[in-house]
Amino acid sequence: MTQSQTPTGAGRTPEAAYHVTVTRALGRRVIRLAGSVDWQDMPTLRVRLLALPHTREPTLVDLSALDFADSSLLHLLLDLQRLLRADGGSLHLGGELRPVPRRLFAVTGVGGYFDVAGVPPPAAPAAPTGSARVPEAER
Numbered sequence: 001m002t003q004s005q006t007p008t009g010a011g012r013t014p015e016a017a018y019h020v021t022v023t024r025a026l027g028r029r030v031i032r033l034a035g036s037v038d039w040q041d042m043p044t045l046r047v048r049l050l051a052l053p054h055t056r057e058p059t060l061v062d063l064s065a066l067d068f069a070d071s072s073l074l075h076l077l078l079d080l081q082r083l084l085r086a087d088g089g090s091l092h093l094g095g096e097l098r099p100v101p102r103r104l105f106a107v108t109g110v111g112g113y114f115d116v117a118g119v120p121p122p123a124a125p126a127a128p129t130g131s132a133r134v135p136e137a138e139r
Helices: 039-050 071-086 099-108
Strands: 002-005 018-025 028-037 058-069 090-094
Touching: 018 039, 028 039, 028 071, 039 071, 058 071, 058 099, 071 090, 071 099
Parallel strands: 028 058, 058 090
Antiparallel strands: 002 018, 018 028
């Protein structure tokens, strides 16, 4: 079973549209996002993904064909994960990320909230620079 949708919203050109495909394979649901997703797409994409039947089978979101995403997609993925977990399911992110989505995950550190493949882990806190001087009285 495959479901597909390519919205082009008001003022959006087909080149700026995203494409979502939902399939089932090997006991899991696969949601594949392609193209460009930003806050303008969220009303439609949010309804589309959150309306999917909740299932206990694992759900894989393949982001390998996503050229652009902003933080609204991260919010949607977190909401979807929360819904699936509440019903005993799970959400996994997969696919090698392209540069802009990879940077989004790296900068926000949200990759640590997902079971991921191809998403960088949250950055470790930077080590302090410079040297601390110990007063002579404490030496």
